[in-house]
Amino acid sequence: MNIFDYMQKYDYEQLVFCQDENSGLKAIICIHDTTLGPALGGTRMWPYQTEEEAIIDVLRLGRGMTYKNAAAGLNIGGGKAVIIGDPRKHKSEELFRAFGRYIQGLNGRYITAEDVGTTVADMDMIHLETDYVTGVSPAFGSSGNPSPVTAYGVYRGMKAAAKLAFGSDSLSGRVVAVQGVGNVAYNLCRHLHEEGAHLIVTDINEENVNRAVNDFGAKAVGVNEIFGVECDIFSPCALGAIINDDTIPLLKAKVIAGAANNQLKEERHGDLIHEMGLIYAPDYVINAGGVINVADELQGYNRERALKKVETIYDTILKVYEIAERDGVPSYKAADRMAEERIARVSKSRNTFLKNGKTVYDR
Numbered sequence: 001m002n003i004f005d006y007m008q009k010y011d012y013e014q015l016v017f018c019q020d021e022n023s024g025l026k027a028i029i030c031i032h033d034t035t036l037g038p039a040l041g042g043t044r045m046w047p048y049q050t051e052e053e054a055i056i057d058v059l060r061l062g063r064g065m066t067y068k069n070a071a072a073g074l075n076i077g078g079g080k081a082v083i084i085g086d087p088r089k090h091k092s093e094e095l096f097r098a099f100g101r102y103i104q105g106l107n108g109r110y111i112t113a114e115d116v117g118t119t120v121a122d123m124d125m126i127h128l129e130t131d132y133v134t135g136v137s138p139a140f141g142s143s144g145n146p147s148p149v150t151a152y153g154v155y156r157g158m159k160a161a162a163k164l165a166f167g168s169d170s171l172s173g174r175v176v177a178v179q180g181v182g183n184v185a186y187n188l189c190r191h192l193h194e195e196g197a198h199l200i201v202t203d204i205n206e207e208n209v210n211r212a213v214n215d216f217g218a219k220a221v222g223v224n225e226i227f228g229v230e231c232d233i234f235s236p237c238a239l240g241a242i243i244n245d246d247t248i249p250l251l252k253a254k255v256i257a258g259a260a261n262n263q264l265k266e267e268r269h270g271d272l273i274h275e276m277g278l279i280y281a282p283d284y285v286i287n288a289g290g291v292i293n294v295a296d297e298l299q300g301y302n303r304e305r306a307l308k309k310v311e312t313i314y315d316t317i318l319k320v321y322e323i324a325e326r327d328g329v330p331s332y333k334a335a336d337r338m339a340e341e342r343i344a345r346v347s348k349s350r351n352t353f354l355k356n357g358k359t360v361y362d363r
């Protein structure tokens with residue numbers, strides 16, 4: 001892989017390799033775009049098989065955060081980090097502290113939080129070395145685990161998508177098929193159950209399935225069955241690339257609205273579901289609740305204010321569809337345009353010279 005060519009193609013600012021022999025840390029921090037503000041995005045810990053795999057993942061995820069943060073209306077740029085290692089075997093205080101020192105060295109250009117494989121406890125260890133970390137324990141005045149707030153945002157976005165598809169945003173009596181009932185989807189199911197939706201769930205983890213069955217009366221189906229069940233809404237909440245050539249022909253839902261990142265395997269799959277008349281809530285728009293919540297910490301965390309902002313995911317989904325109609329494009333493309341147009345507008349408005357110019361965040 002020619003890293004500089006790739007960085008130039010998608011206009012990346014910076015890629016930082018972090019190595020610490022004492023703790024075994026091997027991490028990469030990607031800062032994609034800081035036009036809107038400091039790059040904020042979680043740290044993923046994953047046992048990547050090759051260095052190239054880790055580099056590709058951090059580049060892809062970092063750029064995704066630029067779009068997510070811009071579309072969410074945050075004064076925040078995009079970035080992400082990956083730690084190469086097995087989260088079940090390779091975590092230690094010294095590893096996260098070493099990582100925290102590298103983040104501190106970037107002097108606020110990158111701010112981290114949780115992602116797949118990292119937890120609030122890990123953020124607490126990073127916090128021992130740097131203030132440029134969010135999603136830390138509430139005891140520190142922080143917002144804690146972002147998953148329940150991500151779930152609330154997905155719930156709000158799902159209601160907007162239902163309005164577009166069915167003419168009403170009520171989910172009462174709607175059948176929702178949920179793929180993966182982990183941290184986010186368990187909380188999503190709670191909102192859906194409270195509103196009177198019927199749930200069909202699957203997971204590779206039996207405990208998680210049983211929890212949803214017992215707590216919300218969900219019907220359990222096999223992991224390959226979930227795509228073809230009779231339902232109104234399909235909610236992908238496990239892994240990426242789940243909207244693909246194999247799954248699309250099976251779908252009976254009219255709406256796709258879930259928490260997973262990078263749901264479309266390729267862009268053409270977004271075109272295909274658009275042509276089929278499905279309403280697709282673009283993943284990074286509907287799952288922005290977590291980052292909206294942690295970003296609020298940069299102003300001194302206020303949960304009420306953060307949740308109010310998360311609620312607006314409903315309007316953002318409607319706005320995406322306005323742009324889709326305006327430009328005659330699928331929703332995933334409309335979301336990209338919305339984010340790119342905002343970055344371009346802000347970038348233009350910042351052309352004026354400002355001595356000691358500051359961002360709104362005093363950190």
Ligand SMILES: NC(=O)c1ccc[n+]([C@@H]2O[C@H](COP(=O)([O-])OP(=O)(O)OC[C@H]3O[C@@H](n4cnc5c(N)ncnc54)[C@H](O)[C@@H]3O)[C@@H](O)[C@H]2O)c1
Pocket residue numbers: 116146147148150179180181182183184185202203204205208223237238239240259260261287288290291
């Ligand atoms: N946690 C957040 O705040 C947040 C924010 C934005 C996006 N996301 C995305 O949402 C998704 C879910 O995040 P999470 O924090 O709930 O993760 P999680 O690991 O708690 O939940 C994922 C669940 O999916 C299950 N799963 C994995 N492969 C599966 C398969 N093939 N079939 C069925 N189930 C499968 C896992 O067993 C697990 O229960 C991820 O894609 C994540 O990147 C999460």
Ligand SMILES: CC(C)C[C@H](N)C(=O)O
Pocket residue numbers: 040041042068112113114115116135146261287288290291294
């Ligand atoms: C900042 C984090 C809470 C972001 C989250 N991991 C996401 O993918 O949106």
